[in-house]
Each structure stands twice: as C-alpha cells, then as structure tokens.
Amino acid sequence: MANETAKEAAKIAADKKAADRRKKVLNIGIDLGTSRCVIACDNGVRTFIPSxxxxxxxxxxxxxxxxxxxxxxxxxxxxxxxxxxRPFDKGQLKHGDVPDANTKEYKDAVSIAKTLVKYLKELATEGKDTTNTTVRAVLGAPALASRVNKKTLLDIADGVLDDVMVASEPFCVAYGLKLYTAALIIDIGAGTVDLCRMHGIIPTEEDQITTLNAGDYVDKVFFDLLKKDFPEANFTVNMVKKFKEENAFITNQSEGVFIELPVKGKPTKHDVSKELRQACRAIVPEIVEGIRRLIATFDPEFQDSLKENVILAGGGSQIIGLKKEIEDYMKEALGYGRVTKVEEPLYAGANGALMLCRDMPDEYWDQIRSKASERRKDG
Ligand SMILES: Nc1ncnc2c1ncn2[C@@H]1O[C@H](COP(=O)(O)OP(=O)(O)OP(=O)(O)O)[C@@H](O)[C@H]1O
Ligand SMILES: [Mg+2]
Structure with a gap:
C-alpha cells in the first residue's frame, strides 16, 4: 500500500515536471545592485532602475x-x-545587525527587497500574464552577499521567480564576456568592489575579494571634503553624487571642475577639482592591494596571464584615469599590468547573468527547484 502511494507521488511529480517543461521559459539576468538594479531578458527587455x-x-x-x-x-x-x-548596503541586505532570520527587522527587509524583485519581474514580463511561463533568473549579487548571504537572496526571490540561482556579480561579468580563464575582474559598484580571478572553473572563496570602499564611499569622502572646504555652501550627498557621476576623474588635469552650490540661497560656483580627485582616489589603495593579493597567491606559472587581463566593470569603472592609475601601480608593484574597461559597465553583470541562465541545463534547474522546495519545508 505504502509502495503504491510512493509510486503515485512519484508519478505526480514526474507529470508536474513534464508539464513545467512544456511551459515557455523566460530567462532573466538580474544584477541586484546597491545603487542600481539591472535586468537583461531573452525577450529583448533590457532596463535598469535605481534600487x-x-x-x-x-x-x-x-x-x-x-x-x-x-x-x-x-x-x-x-x-x-x-x-x-534602499534595501542593500555594503553588499548585503540591510537589516541592522540582526543575524536572526526570525526577527521583524529581517522579515521587513526581505519583504522590501522582494517588492523590488517583483517590480523587476513586472518590467521583464512587460506586465503580461505569466501563468504559462516559467520565469527563471540568475541573480547576480555582490560577491559577499552571494557567499555569506545566499539564503537571504533566495528568501527574497521565493514566491516571485519560479527558478532562481545566485551567482557573484564579477563571475557574471566574466561569464558574459566569455572570460572563463586567465582574467581578473574588478567590479566597482556602489556598496562594494568585488575582485575575482577566473581560471576555468566557478570561482571559489580564495578567488574572490570584496572591499567595502566603493562608489558610496567616494560620495561620502567627497561630501565630507566639501563640507570642510566650503562650510558656507548648502548641499546633500545626492547632489554631490550626481556631480561625481558626470565628472569623476583621478588624472592630474590642470583645468578646474566647477559645481554650483547655494550659499545663503544664492547659487555660487565652486572649484572642487581637488576634492573630487581626492575622493575618487580614496578607493584605489584597496583595489590595488586586492589585485596584488589575487595575483601573488596564484600559481606562479599563470600569474603573467592574469596581469595581462585585468578587467574593470561596474559604475565606478568610469572614473577617468582609473585604468592608467591601476596600470601604473601594477607596473611598480608587479612588473607589468594591462587593464581594460568593459564596454557596457552598466549591463555587463546582467548580460552575463542572462547568458548563465540560458546555458544551465533543464536538469540543473530541476535540482534547484527540488532544493528550493526542501528549504520551504524546513521553514
Ligand atoms: N561616470 C561615473 N564615474 C564614477 N562613478 C560612477 C559613474 N557612474 C556611476 N558611478 C557610480 O557607480 C556606482 C554604481 O555602480 P553600479 O551600478 O555598478 O553599482 P551597484 O551594482 O548598484 O552596486 P554594488 O555592486 O556595490 O551592489 C555608484 O556609486 C555611482 O555613483
Ligand atoms: Mg553591482
């Protein structure tokens, strides 16, 4: 009798799997960033929203x-x-310092992030009915979140996306550029800079370094320097962030960079080139130290191939002069270095996540699905 019931259950599960396979599949690459969420889908939708x-x-x-x-x-x-x-901060879901998943803070934080993911799904499906579609996504997340906080990310996607896999952002960037081996990816985001070396396999812990001084940190340093040097001016972090995005540089250019800030209500021009350069430079020491560590701890026979292929991605990679600054450092510390910027810093992560999503075989997604249902049963 028990045998019959088990057989029946297995048949129902197999029928369900077959029915799911007959459904249309929509693949989505999602780059769930601290400052921007970007999606790339195989129905042609590509868009982003501030997070x-x-x-x-x-x-x-x-x-x-x-x-x-x-x-x-x-x-x-x-x-x-x-x-x-803004649900994410410093590469992780923002929920105070509460590590316990049963707290109200955690549940609220997951719920807000889930609302955001639901909206991204709506954008991806262009509001169309998805009853007969399996919505499948690879969620690119900061390397730190994808390693330490994977369960949180799965909780966020649960009930919104049919199948979901979490991958680290720099790995997604590498995958999208088909850089499966001999490359060192540096993804400079808002909350984190993620460094990751590729050598033909899915990167492990030792292959990745995350630093917390990224774009948000540049904004904070820039804001503090301006407050100190122009105490009479009135401005917000949001204002200086926008200005940074249009003017960021670390070269020794001689001409000034001017921002108009209100002083006692009157718009007044300020030369902020010194402060902007200093703020943008503030993230460089940790990046170059990360490069040095990932190269120095690599198999000596392959170190040169890594030095040849350092790739900058993420919004922060657009700082003018950053590529050269890193190359100069590498020359001094490591003898040589060649740095390239990705063509689409905004979409590189989501594009790669989409490719990964498409390339995973159905059997893999079946495994993911049964793991997800076990997780749900365990609460
Ligand atoms: N032209 C630019 N020059 C310098 N910085 C820029 C420029 N454009 C955007 N940024 C900065 O890049 C950061 C956003 O980059 P990105 O979208 O890659 O981050 P994210 O994925 O949201 O963050 P994270 O990966 O840390 O979660 C912000 O700090 C933004 O101010
Ligand atoms: Mg990012």
Whole structure:
C-alpha cells in the first residue's frame, strides 16, 4: 500500500515536471545592485532602475501617487512624501545587525527587497500574464552577499521567480564576456568592489575579494571634503553624487571642475577639482592591494596571464584615469599590468547573468527547484 502511494507521488511529480517543461521559459539576468538594479531578458527587455523603494507616508501622499509603492527615480524624486528604502548596503541586505532570520527587522527587509524583485519581474514580463511561463533568473549579487548571504537572496526571490540561482556579480561579468580563464575582474559598484580571478572553473572563496570602499564611499569622502572646504555652501550627498557621476576623474588635469552650490540661497560656483580627485582616489589603495593579493597567491606559472587581463566593470569603472592609475601601480608593484574597461559597465553583470541562465541545463534547474522546495519545508 505504502509502495503504491510512493509510486503515485512519484508519478505526480514526474507529470508536474513534464508539464513545467512544456511551459515557455523566460530567462532573466538580474544584477541586484546597491545603487542600481539591472535586468537583461531573452525577450529583448533590457532596463535598469535605481534600487529605491518608497511607500507613501500618509493618506494624502497615497492619494497623490495613486499607488502603494513607488520605485527608482520616481521614489527619489518624491522622497519627501515617502518612507524611502534602499534595501542593500555594503553588499548585503540591510537589516541592522540582526543575524536572526526570525526577527521583524529581517522579515521587513526581505519583504522590501522582494517588492523590488517583483517590480523587476513586472518590467521583464512587460506586465503580461505569466501563468504559462516559467520565469527563471540568475541573480547576480555582490560577491559577499552571494557567499555569506545566499539564503537571504533566495528568501527574497521565493514566491516571485519560479527558478532562481545566485551567482557573484564579477563571475557574471566574466561569464558574459566569455572570460572563463586567465582574467581578473574588478567590479566597482556602489556598496562594494568585488575582485575575482577566473581560471576555468566557478570561482571559489580564495578567488574572490570584496572591499567595502566603493562608489558610496567616494560620495561620502567627497561630501565630507566639501563640507570642510566650503562650510558656507548648502548641499546633500545626492547632489554631490550626481556631480561625481558626470565628472569623476583621478588624472592630474590642470583645468578646474566647477559645481554650483547655494550659499545663503544664492547659487555660487565652486572649484572642487581637488576634492573630487581626492575622493575618487580614496578607493584605489584597496583595489590595488586586492589585485596584488589575487595575483601573488596564484600559481606562479599563470600569474603573467592574469596581469595581462585585468578587467574593470561596474559604475565606478568610469572614473577617468582609473585604468592608467591601476596600470601604473601594477607596473611598480608587479612588473607589468594591462587593464581594460568593459564596454557596457552598466549591463555587463546582467548580460552575463542572462547568458548563465540560458546555458544551465533543464536538469540543473530541476535540482534547484527540488532544493528550493526542501528549504520551504524546513521553514
Ligand atoms: N561616470 C561615473 N564615474 C564614477 N562613478 C560612477 C559613474 N557612474 C556611476 N558611478 C557610480 O557607480 C556606482 C554604481 O555602480 P553600479 O551600478 O555598478 O553599482 P551597484 O551594482 O548598484 O552596486 P554594488 O555592486 O556595490 O551592489 C555608484 O556609486 C555611482 O555613483
Ligand atoms: Mg553591482
């Protein structure tokens, strides 16, 4: 009798698997970033939003928006009327210092991030009905989050995406560029800089280094320097971040870089080249130390091939002069170094995640699915 029941259960599971296989599949590469979430899908959708989620503060703001939740640029623009959240910080889900998954803080943080992922799915599917579609995603996350916090990321995707696999962002970048071997990827994001060496296999712990001084840190240093040097001027971190994104450089250029900041309400020009250069330089020492460590601890016979192929990705890779600064350092410390910037710093991670998503065989996704249902059973 027990045997019959087991047979029946196995048949139901097999039928379900076969039915799932008959469904259309939509593959999505998601780069779940601290400052931007980017998606690339095999239906041709490619887009990004700043990683902000806002909830109307009261009945008036709810009436004004006509919605219960606002995302991205809209959320930043209307932040005065919203409780505004940026779910990730320093490469991890922001939930205070509470390591316990049963706390309210953790559950709230997961719920906000889930809202964001749901919205990304809506963008990917262009709001179409997905009843007959298996929505499959590779979630590129900062290397730190993908190693330490994988369960959290799976909790975030649970119930939103049908099948999900977590991969580290720099690995996604490498995969997308078909750099499976002899390459050192440096993904300079907002919350983290992730360094990862590729040598023909999925990178392990030893192949990856994460540092926490990234784009947000540049903004903070820039903001603090401006506060110190121009105490009479009035500005926010958001304002100086925008300015940085248009002007970031670390070369020794002689012409000034000017920003207009209000002084007692009057827009006033300030030459901020010194402060901007210093702020952008602030992330370089840890990056070059990371490069040195990953090269020095690599098989000596293959070290030269890594030095040949250092790849910069992520928003921070657009700092003018960064490539040369790193090459100069490598020349001094390691004898030689060749650095290249990816062509699409914004989409490189999501593109690679999409390719990975497409390339994984059905059997692999079946395994992922049964692991996910076991996780759910275990609570
Ligand atoms: N032209 C630019 N020059 C310098 N920095 C820039 C430029 N454009 C964007 N940035 C910075 O790049 C960072 C965002 O990059 P990216 O989108 O790769 O990060 P993320 O994926 O959201 O963050 P993380 O990978 O840390 O989670 C921000 O700090 C942003 O200010
Ligand atoms: Mg990133």
């Amino acid at each position: 902000y989620v806002g909830f109307p503060k009261d009945a008036v703001s709810r009436k004004m928006f006509g919605r219960d939740v606002i995302f991205g640029d809209d959320a930043i623009k209307h932040r005065m009327a919203l409780n505004l959240y």
